[in-house]
Amino acid sequence: MAEISWGLIGGGRGSQIGPAHRLGARLDGHFALKAAALDADPEAGRAYAAELGVERAYGNWREMLEGETSRPDPVRLVTVATPNHTHFEIAHAFVEAGIHVFCEKPMTMEVDEAERLVAAARERGVLCAVNYGYSGYPLVRHMREMVARGDLGAVRVVVAEFAHGHHADAADADNPRVRWRYDPAQAGVSAVLADCGIHALHMASFVTGQQPERLAADFVSAVPGRALEDDAAVTLRLSGGATCRLWASAIALGRQHGLTLQVFGERGGLRWAQEQPNQLYWTPVGGRTEIVERGAGGLSPAADAASRVTMGHPEGMPLAFANLYADLAAEIGGVASLCPTAEDGLRSVAAIHAAAASARSGGAWVDARPSLLREV
Amino acid sequence: MAEISWGLIGGGRGSQIGPAHRLGARLDGHFALKAAALDADPEAGRAYAAELGVERAYGNWREMLEGETSRPDPVRLVTVATPNHTHFEIAHAFVEAGIHVFCEKPMTMEVDEAERLVAAARERGVLCAVNYGYSGYPLVRHMREMVARGDLGAVRVVVAEFAHGHHADAADADNPRVRWRYDPAQAGVSAVLADCGIHALHMASFVTGQQPERLAADFVSAVPGRALEDDAAVTLRLSGGATCRLWASAIALGRQHGLTLQVFGERGGLRWAQEQPNQLYWTPVGGRTEIVERGAGGLSPAADAASRVTMGHPEGMPLAFANLYADLAAEIGGVASLCPTAEDGLRSVAAIHAAAASARSGGAWVDARPSLLREV
Amino acid sequence: MAEISWGLIGGGRGSQIGPAHRLGARLDGHFALKAAALDADPEAGRAYAAELGVERAYGNWREMLEGETSRPDPVRLVTVATPNHTHFEIAHAFVEAGIHVFCEKPMTMEVDEAERLVAAARERGVLCAVNYGYSGYPLVRHMREMVARGDLGAVRVVVAEFAHGHHADAADADNPRVRWRYDPAQAGVSAVLADCGIHALHMASFVTGQQPERLAADFVSAVPGRALEDDAAVTLRLSGGATCRLWASAIALGRQHGLTLQVFGERGGLRWAQEQPNQLYWTPVGGRTEIVERGAGGLSPAADAASRVTMGHPEGMPLAFANLYADLAAEIGGVASLCPTAEDGLRSVAAIHAAAASARSGGAWVDARPSLLREV
Amino acid sequence: MAEISWGLIGGGRGSQIGPAHRLGARLDGHFALKAAALDADPEAGRAYAAELGVERAYGNWREMLEGETSRPDPVRLVTVATPNHTHFEIAHAFVEAGIHVFCEKPMTMEVDEAERLVAAARERGVLCAVNYGYSGYPLVRHMREMVARGDLGAVRVVVAEFAHGHHADAADADNPRVRWRYDPAQAGVSAVLADCGIHALHMASFVTGQQPERLAADFVSAVPGRALEDDAAVTLRLSGGATCRLWASAIALGRQHGLTLQVFGERGGLRWAQEQPNQLYWTPVGGRTEIVERGAGGLSPAADAASRVTMGHPEGMPLAFANLYADLAAEIGGVASLCPTAEDGLRSVAAIHAAAASARSGGAWVDARPSLLREV
Structure with a gap:
């Protein structure tokens, strides 16, 4: 079973949710963390990514979007674990680029943003799943x-x-x-x-x-x-x-x-x-x-x-979390799942x-x- | 410690709440059941009272009110455990007669009835306690x-x-x-x-x-x-x-x-x-x-x-219930309590x-x- | 239902088990406490019995045995709630006198005492029940x-x-x-x-x-x-x-x-x-x-x-306890029960x-x- | 953090404990499964290992011992998850070859075997840890x-x-x-x-x-x-x-x-x-x-x-299990741990x-x- 290349945005040093995502994504071996923009401070984010052994460490999500979309083998899924008010902009940009998104909740701050995201995901035919991990x-x-x-x-x-x-x-x-x-x-x-x-x-x-x-x-x-x-x-x-x-x-x-x-x-x-x-x-x-x-x-x-x-x-909870990553791997492979x-x-x-x-x-x-x- | 003479209205054969009241009242030895009108059917009520060894078995609460108030030693407390829509009339009548009342909840069907009962109890200086047994x-x-x-x-x-x-x-x-x-x-x-x-x-x-x-x-x-x-x-x-x-x-x-x-x-x-x-x-x-x-x-x-x-x-619950009867005994003896x-x-x-x-x-x-x- | 006259030995002021016995015996109305020898100190025992409203207050169990057996209407059951090493002597004496006994555990200190008690109860045809209240x-x-x-x-x-x-x-x-x-x-x-x-x-x-x-x-x-x-x-x-x-x-x-x-x-x-x-x-x-x-x-x-x-x-526990008294009342009335x-x-x-x-x-x-x- | 190369013996298709070991070893990213002899049936073992993406699939533990010790980069830890009566022979052979062992319980069938294993591990300066996962x-x-x-x-x-x-x-x-x-x-x-x-x-x-x-x-x-x-x-x-x-x-x-x-x-x-x-x-x-x-x-x-x-x-349990693998990684890195x-x-x-x-x-x-x- 080949691992799916995966990117993480947010979840820098000291974050609670970042390690949980990395654990959940790795637990069944479905995903390999290949790209990351982990911190609002570009240097801190790059340093932490290097420490975690991530190949492609970016200073921010825009760099990551540009970097990945210009590669022949971009990440196939990004997890958005940034502050809530940034979810929409980031998720929308990756969805528009045709990259699957796994977004922390709440998906957006505003209803119209959420509607635009749904519409974009439908149009592009990509996932914009939401982390209702329980x-x-x-x-x-x-x-x-x-x-x-x-x-x-x-x-x-x-x-x-x-x-x-x-x-x-x-x-x-x-x-x-x-x-x-x-x-x-x-x-x-x-x-x-x-x-x-x-x-x-x-x-x-x-x-x-x-x-x-x-x-x-x-x-x-x-x-x-x-x-x-x-x-x-x-x-x-x-x-x-x-x-x-x-x-x-x-x-x-x-x-x-x-x-x-x-x-x-x-x-x-x-x-x-x-x-x-x-x-x-x-x-x-x-x-x-x-x-x-x-x-x-x-x-x-x-x-x-x-x-x-x-x-x-x-x-416990980390295994529940991992089940959503297993769902995402299934969906990316074309199999329907229970993923939100x-x-x-x-x-x-x-x-x-x-x-x-x-x-x-x-x-x-x-x-x-x-x-x-x-x-x- | 002398037992206080007590009357029970309602709680006939097959009732859940009647035995609970008798148990709660007897448990600490504060009350002795001296008078009862246990059933809507006068004969059934009298028969059951006799079976329970109650001295003064009445056919209904009006008989009981008349009987007790014409005695030199009427019961000092009556418990009203009849259907809800009868609580007011019965409780009010005994309160007006100067006899303490312990009433099942809800105390009355209507708010104005409840207000009249509060006013009557205040005026007569008697208790009209309510059985919030928990x-x-x-x-x-x-x-x-x-x-x-x-x-x-x-x-x-x-x-x-x-x-x-x-x-x-x-x-x-x-x-x-x-x-x-x-x-x-x-x-x-x-x-x-x-x-x-x-x-x-x-x-x-x-x-x-x-x-x-x-x-x-x-x-x-x-x-x-x-x-x-x-x-x-x-x-x-x-x-x-x-x-x-x-x-x-x-x-x-x-x-x-x-x-x-x-x-x-x-x-x-x-x-x-x-x-x-x-x-x-x-x-x-x-x-x-x-x-x-x-x-x-x-x-x-x-x-x-x-x-x-x-x-x-x-x-368990019967002892909680008995605590309210202990409160009533205290109140009748002039000592304040937590009784509702x-x-x-x-x-x-x-x-x-x-x-x-x-x-x-x-x-x-x-x-x-x-x-x-x-x-x- | 007539109450059975009952005597209590031990369970004086400050005792844990005395009040539990009185509660259990009274709870269903099967027994009425008519005689008591509550304390190793005769005066204290009599005073406490008087306070509890017991008619026949004795200074010790021997007085009680003599007093009750010389009456036309002795108690029909005595509960023995004294220190463990006295259980045998007291229980044996009452059993020999033909009075039913409800004994705290352990029934005796020695095995041969217990065997003698079993033999005596069989011979006299009286109960010598033991309080395994649970x-x-x-x-x-x-x-x-x-x-x-x-x-x-x-x-x-x-x-x-x-x-x-x-x-x-x-x-x-x-x-x-x-x-x-x-x-x-x-x-x-x-x-x-x-x-x-x-x-x-x-x-x-x-x-x-x-x-x-x-x-x-x-x-x-x-x-x-x-x-x-x-x-x-x-x-x-x-x-x-x-x-x-x-x-x-x-x-x-x-x-x-x-x-x-x-x-x-x-x-x-x-x-x-x-x-x-x-x-x-x-x-x-x-x-x-x-x-x-x-x-x-x-x-x-x-x-x-x-x-x-x-x-x-x-x-809770007091009601379990009362079930043993209900058993005793049944046995005294000739009905077999689960009483130990x-x-x-x-x-x-x-x-x-x-x-x-x-x-x-x-x-x-x-x-x-x-x-x-x-x-x- | 470089992953430590790891081998698994036993834990073939249908096993309960095999997946648990793979999950525990992978969960924190300390170990990479590089070699395996998964089944008593060599073909079945090799096929399952290939399916799991393991590079070096062996037919049995002896092949694996020979294969690994003849490489410049043998696995540094093997987990022994075979039937109990084989634990000793396998663990002893790997310990003697200077490869760390993580052995399912009971470590051996006989006391003298266990003593020989302790002596060998001491002499070789390698681990022979036991999976008391709780x-x-x-x-x-x-x-x-x-x-x-x-x-x-x-x-x-x-x-x-x-x-x-x-x-x-x-x-x-x-x-x-x-x-x-x-x-x-x-x-x-x-x-x-x-x-x-x-x-x-x-x-x-x-x-x-x-x-x-x-x-x-x-x-x-x-x-x-x-x-x-x-x-x-x-x-x-x-x-x-x-x-x-x-x-x-x-x-x-x-x-x-x-x-x-x-x-x-x-x-x-x-x-x-x-x-x-x-x-x-x-x-x-x-x-x-x-x-x-x-x-x-x-x-x-x-x-x-x-x-x-x-x-x-x-x-839950899988994370407890993973803590022992984290301990093993620490020990291999020269840091004392609580590993059994x-x-x-x-x-x-x-x-x-x-x-x-x-x-x-x-x-x-x-x-x-x-x-x-x-x-x-």
Whole structure:
């Protein structure tokens, strides 16, 4: 199996997400890191790339775009892991150049940018996938298949949470690593919902196969001085008739990366938590709760394909992440996968803007759909 | 210690709540059941009372009121455990007669009834307590003291849930034990919020010391044919500035009596679940989560007073329930307690009516306060 | 239902177990406390009994025996909750007088005493039940029925634990409340095994229906200066061919009353923990683990009879305790029950002596059966 | 960072452990798979190696030894993942050739083989590390440091378990994948203890820094027809005075890879479970249990070095495994690490032989130390 040549933009020294991408891309041997523009400081970026043994170290993404497109063997995929407000410009440029893109979330700051990106990817016939990494967990994919094949009957209510407490300390509010997230000039219309809630939102759609249609939101800025929300609740009506109750928080002391999903249908209920991802709780109507173990017999093909080690040996987040890179390799090879698409990215950006608008207007119901994807 | 003579109205053969009241009242030896009107069918009620060894068996509550008030030694407390729509009339009549009342929730169907009951109890100088039984758990009382003494600093967000799945089965919707709960003629303006969410709502106020001021609600009737909601979410602004995010559900398959409370403040977070009531999770800002065991050293006086057996020996719901009877005995003896009051009952009824109105109007923010208790 | 007149010996002011007995006896209204000798100090005992409203307050158990047996209406049951070394003499005297006895564990200090007590109870036709209170939990009784009806097939291995850390602090070793437990003059041949492990041992037999035949033991005295063990492991061969692996510890910091039972059979495995007694985990061979909820439908009659409140409302230790008093009331009324018998008490005493002998001899296998109950 | 050239012996198509080794070796980019002899069938092995893109595909380990040692750039490390009875011969040959070895457990079948391997590795100055992969978990390394720096004071008792139920089904006993494990001709003196218990045994020593000195064992063959044990309990005295209580089982239905460790010392207790490896429970004497999260601040350097992603993002077994490969890379680079050594392998083999001897003799205490490592 030949490795696919791959480029990384952002993710320089000290970054959390850069190493995670490199690990995920390398883990199954699908991708080889051949080109990189790792840092806003060109020298620092080149030095770090050299240290990592990357052949083609660029000072910035424009250099990289030019360098790669002038080669006979450019990278076939670039991962965009730069600050959020730069996602659109970079992703769009590479898509236009015919290079597949794997973009960190949120895909763009604005809805119209996201729509342009979807349109460009469609036109060029390239991928613009979005890193909703938690969708790579085997049992999340199993939930999706259970819903799709009708185990739950019609889904009635989904409860999706992403709660942490890492921004709860008021004394830490001026820490630059925290502060920018609550500054509209840098973070846009939403903080914790765009940063964390977006994962819960995507997962609700990923598992149910239903998209946000209308929503009403409540934002709270609990820590004094914050212009954006650090706690948010959203009620959504989904396209298949289900209601989604979403809560995102950055002040929930005691929670770490508390991404949880509960799905309640006519014939059964599911409960899953990211912090204990190897067990899924399934309660058929009239029956007892069963513990479904990742790696056990009798799971769906999608769950089996996403598992690497035997039942009882926990798999964690880096392997979920790697499953998205495996999806990308499959897609590049012409095989359809479960990898989140630019359309998924667009829907999330639209829903977050809708939620911010609803919150500003005191919780009014608003349309959550992007124009591009509204059915006539 | 002399036992206080006690009467029970409702709770006949086959009732769930009747035995719980008898157990709770007897458990500490504070009350002796001397009078009863147990059933809508006078003969059945008298027969069951005789079987239970109750001295004064009445055919209905009016007989009981007349019988007791014409005695030199009437019961000093009556528990009202009849269908919800009868609570007001019965409670009001006994309060007017100067007899203390312990009323099942919801205290009344209508807000004005609740206000009249509060006024009557104040005027007569008698109790009209309400059975928010979960507030009797020792660790719930410990949470209350932690908040009161400032361990959490200002409370920012409370997440309160009461989720079960016992009404999820559409095939069971016509079961008479289920159906009446979703019939406005019998249940009033709300089903699962009035039946279950009311406990979570009370607990949020009990623990934080803050009352509902404004709220916005979303009701879902997931099972076809239901006129009232079987799943509800409410966002509340509380009197001290905190936001409460409340979820109640009767279709959450896999949950039993999933009453949980999370309280997030400036200096720490708390998490507690009714189904595992002997542990409380406390996370101080910047520190590790600690497991607080009921019965351990170093708890608050209120928690110690509400505990009966040593750490590691679980106490359950019947003992929480008994703590409210101990409170009632204390109050009757002139000692203040933590027992939920008629004012608490009124606030809950007002909030539920407000939530129903908000839900009808598409989630508009409405005032949640009863007129009687609005501060000028 | 008339209350049965009841007497309590021991359990004076400050005792942990006295209030638990009074609570358990009163909870269902089966027993009325009519006579008491509560304290080694006659005056203190009488004063406390008066305070509790007990009619017949005695200075010591001999006075009580004489007083009651000279009445036309003596108590029908006495509970013996005195220091361990006095159990035999008191229990034997009341049994000889034809009064039913409920004795704290261990039933006696010596095996021959236990044999004499069994013989006396048989001869007089009275009860000499032993307080293995944890056997009153509904799900423990359900496990017993599952084994009895063959759900597990032949039981292969039982893992039984009772671990706590309350005697781990060397600085606390001289505390009189702790020290006597490790003094052979007061505690006999064993400390933590006789005090705690005895419950796990009884539960293994209660659930499997198999009795100890042979055993090998290892005792550790971890805290310096202790003559008796504060940590013990015992391997037992049971009468039906199963092996029981037993661990008891008083130095296991982080455990509270860590009584757990795992039962592994040909067709399935069970796991239960006293600190979360309302859930039982059942794994059929080839299937998924299921969570069995106390109070749910489909449980065995014994479990249903021992439950008081609905599924999802936790029941705790005091209610398990009360189930033994309900058993005693049934037995006194001529109805067989699951209440632990004098034979059970004898078997435990014999097994503990056998374990102490094995430990002294470096872990040799010894016969665990009392002579009286050896099958020819 | 240049990749170290690496060879793999065993781990052919369908193997569980082969992919795990390839994943672990590749994950951090330390090793490049350059040579392989993957299968007992030379053709199958070569074909699979070619499919995996391995440059030098050999038909068997002897070919590989010859081929590599005749090159100027032989592999620097070989992993031995062949059937247990071949470990010694292969590992010894490569060690003698001066090539570092990473050997699956058990390192050898016989104690004298293990001693010869230790001697050879010492003489040649090469590694002969053993794959106790669970020792790579960050929180296991944190426990080790907590003990080493004295947080627990003297360790008193260790409770180590490795329980699963995957061999419980008697109907499955003739399955070839199961049967060989209980055949002394193929598995040697022990089945579940040598296969699973060995990990728990190593972990007890790894965390406490104490080695087995004496032990007594009980073996049970629960499934009919098995010559070797499927359930074992061992009591060990360790070199620092602690007692270890070890339980291993292959018939424990409901457990998956139930490797758990509890360590009880003078000043605190620890509890950790492999199936939830990102949390550690720490109870200081006199204090509350705290939940220690992998990746949180304030952990030991060893735990930090072994962590890859942030707190709340679970890491699982493959990353623990990769930590041993990182250790191997460090050792090859001349930097000391925590990687289990040939001495560790020898001690385990000796202890298992001692346990088998003890079990055969009815649980007698025997010396657990290999002659080579007995202190004079």
